[in-house]
Amino acid sequence: MIPRILTAKTFGGGKKIGTVRFRAIIQITAIVLLLSITGALPVAGCRQVSKDTAEIESVELSASTDALSTQYQTAPEDLSIELYWNTGPLPPRYHYYYLIDIGPVLEGKFEFLPGYEEYPPVPEVWTIGFSVNEAKMDELYNYLGKNNFFRDKWEKIEPSIGGPHSYMTITANGQKYDIPPDSELKPEDTKKTGEIADFVRSLVPEDIWTEMEKRQKEFEESYED
Numbered sequence: 001m002i003p004r005i006l007t008a009k010t011f012g013g014g015k016k017i018g019t020v021r022f023r024a025i026i027q028i029t030a031i032v033l034l035l036s037i038t039g040a041l042p043v044a045g046c047r048q049v050s051k052d053t054a055e056i057e058s059v060e061l062s063a064s065t066d067a068l069s070t071q072y073q074t075a076p077e078d079l080s081i082e083l084y085w086n087t088g089p090l091p092p093r094y095h096y097y098y099l100i101d102i103g104p105v106l107e108g109k110f111e112f113l114p115g116y117e118e119y120p121p122v123p124e125v126w127t128i129g130f131s132v133n134e135a136k137m138d139e140l141y142n143y144l145g146k147n148n149f150f151r152d153k154w155e156k157i158e159p160s161i162g163g164p165h166s167y168m169t170i171t172a173n174g175q176k177y178d179i180p181p182d183s184e185l186k187p188e189d190t191k192k193t194g195e196i197a198d199f200v201r202s203l204v205p206e207d208i209w210t211e212m213e214k215r216q217k218e219f220e221e222s223y224e225d
Helices: 019-038 051-067 134-146 187-202 206-222
Strands: 080-086 096-102 107-114 126-131 165-172 175-179
Touching (some): 165 187
């Protein structure tokens, strides 16, 4: 802010300002103005920050920003889950798969491909991202722990033939857990994995599911046997 120059002949209670005092005020004003312009004197409303201080503030801001990437109450920061679902053996026109990959930050990825990769015509894989609420990740982690999903061994049965199938991969606390296909698990375990799969599917925005169904319908209508 540029200091205002005094032009009045009186000051305060109407007393005249002596010539010497008035000149002194003018000189002081000029010095203040010069110091303000050169940066030697801080200007009102502005705060001078040294290079060291600026670097410290930048580091602190970056750290706090990183911390916002995952604000889980119970879930570890590396929590992630991958759900693969496949229609099973169907004619190419009606066959498709989708993959839902969530974490380790509050982001998810949805991948969809109709038909078979080995049979033409094969369209490009459709991939789209979406965000996830941290409270949902806490809820997911608590359910996984409560139902003993963090283990390497699962009791298997004779796998069923045909029909859709899915499997999951979970990462948490530096460990990776591969959940077998639901077609190979005991009924009680299949029920639990089905609940987890439904929960993961619910994290995908509805408009993505609508778009996937639209793409699948277009593929079926355009497919030539």
